Amino acid sequence: MNRIKQTPLLFIIIGVLFLSSCHKRYTRTDTTTSGIAQIAVDESFAPIIEAGINVFESLNSEAAIIPVYTSEQNVYDLLMEDSIRLVIGTRLLTGREQEIIEKRKQRIRSQKIAIDGIALITHKENKDTLLTINDIRNIMSGEIKSWKQINPDSPLDSLAVIFDTPNSSMVRYIQDSLCDKRPFGKNVKALSAGSSSPDITRVSSHDKVIGYVASHPNALGFVGVNWIANPVDTTNLSFIDKVNIVSVSSATKATPNNSYKPLPYQLALEVAHRESPREFPTGGYPLIRDIYIIITDASGGLPSGFFNFIAGDRGQRIILKSGLLPANRPIRLVHITED
Missing domain, CATH: 3.40.190.10 (Periplasmic binding protein-like II)
Structure with missing residues (x-):
């Protein structure tokens, strides 16, 4: 009798342990400066992003950014499929694309990082x-x-x-x-x-x-x-x-x-x-165009850390050194006139 009464309690304990183990299995372990993250990049910008990745990884020894350099169409397709959650390209998301991502309960962050x-x-x-x-x-x-x-x-x-x-x-x-x-x-x-x-x-x-x-x-x-x-x-x-x-x-x-x-x-x-x-x-x-970085990943992960790095001061310096115009770094233009 006692054994029968204890059975439901046993199932509850096993269920809690199972859910706990599943939760641990899928808990993210990356941070803004550690872990592994894959990103998709318009291959027009491969040299500049490769330079940015090298500096970011040298500053954060436990971080690994894996880039996929491909065509613009592939870049945005990967984002829409939720295969990759950080992309770099030459356009913002369309209204339809934003709706699809928002239905997945994901937050979209985007920022212009350069002029090409x-x-x-x-x-x-x-x-x-x-x-x-x-x-x-x-x-x-x-x-x-x-x-x-x-x-x-x-x-x-x-x-x-x-x-x-x-x-x-x-x-x-x-x-x-x-x-x-x-x-x-x-x-x-x-x-x-x-x-x-x-x-x-x-x-x-x-x-x-x-x-x-x-x-x-x-x-x-x-x-x-x-x-x-x-x-x-x-x-x-x-x-x-x-x-x-x-x-x-x-x-x-x-x-x-x-x-x-x-x-x-x-x-x-x-x-x-x-x-x-x-x-x-x-x-x-x-012949100029804007370059954007777009992220749908949650804050606090490695994609978020790389997003902040490229949009920040060090990333903007790398962009300037690579021959592009940084979007978030002041550029002083001076008029010189002849008297």
Whole structure:
């Protein structure tokens, strides 16, 4: 009789122990400075984020950040699938994406961390290094198919435009911001197929673009500016010498005086021009875009620690050193006038 009465109590004790063991099994052990976290990053920004990870891990010996560098589409797909809870890309979430995440009872935090410049590169033997925004638009649409249409004296003829992947943020930016969503011409191609699943072992498509342009005199390539920044130049006033860097003008005709390269101070001038056109009437390098870090993970974990690091002072210094314009670090622009 006593044994029967004790049975329910025994089941309760076993149940409590089982639930307790399950709770312990799934309790997170990471902190803002320790543990393992996987993040997804638009591969346009692989060099700069890799530099940030190296510094973060050197400061926090018990932390390991595992990056997946992939196309923009893959980055946001991973976030929406809840496979990864921290991403870095060039756009904020859409209203529909926010609804899906909020239904999972997750809090969304996002912050702009940098302004990127989209760099145009050409072969070292190509002497035509000045282009207008209208030139670029006509090249992308296929109206300009030859270098001789830009410069009749050019020894080059057919013009090949090279991108990273079909689903990249670079393609979306050019198509949306310059081409009014019109289709690209037949002379535009991507070097990588743009797989629906990220492959962290393959050679970056931006490296492929640089390599292709360096070996093909008629090519015009598009890459993120942090891929061409000179790593040994602490002044951020030069680029790698493997390819030419095109100067871009917003004017009707490109000249050396109105065309600019994607240097950090030229990115800052363009931002200032867009915010205060009267004070900064000429602007700077026109092909700029914002970079965001987005997190859906709970506060207190390693993803949150890396989020705060990249958005904070040290992370912003790394961004500036990598050739981009930090979004959360003051940049002083000084007018110099001749009397």
